Amino acid sequence: MANKITKTEKPSEVSGSKVSKKEPVSKIKQSSKSSKKLTKKQTKKSSRKTTKNIKTKVFKNIPLEQYFVLADGRKVEHYVTLANLLETMEKNIIHHHISEFHHDFANWIRDVFSEEELAEKIRAVHDPEKIRLIIYKHIIDKHLK
Numbered sequence: 001m002a003n004k005i006t007k008t009e010k011p012s013e014v015s016g017s018k019v020s021k022k023e024p025v026s027k028i029k030q031s032s033k034s035s036k037k038l039t040k041k042q043t044k045k046s047s048r049k050t051t052k053n054i055k056t057k058v059f060k061n062i063p064l065e066q067y068f069v070l071a072d073g074r075k076v077e078h079y080v081t082l083a084n085l086l087e088t089m090e091k092n093i094i095h096h097h098i099s100e101f102h103h104d105f106a107n108w109i110r111d112v113f114s115e116e117e118l119a120e121k122i123r124a125v126h127d128p129e130k131i132r133l134i135i136y137k138h139i140i141d142k143h144l145k
Helices: 027-058 078-088 091-096 104-113 116-123 128-143
Strands: 009-015 017-024
Touching: 078 104, 078 128, 104 116, 116 128
Parallel strands: none
Antiparallel strands: 009 017
């Protein structure tokens, strides 16, 4: 006659036809659940560190006196913020900072953030939507890859 194993018990070691030790299934399930939770926690922690590193690399904090001040008085702390603001910025403010003779946004990005390549790409463009796209592409290519 063969040994029967109930639903609440599972053999941990089988030798021949004898079951030498039995563990409750609930203990086995708990240990696998706790290892899954641990893995999820480790993953969350590592992704938080990665996000923090990206923010640290991309969003370099600058002193207040280096913020870009728009013609309407608003202060811009980063070129990503500038890209966001360009979406709704009034044309007269844009034209105040960009002309065929000067490009204040490009100068600020070059001088404050030392982003020569980005500044030169922006300098060649006067369309705010294209400037936004250049900035976003730059962040993806240079800081997130």
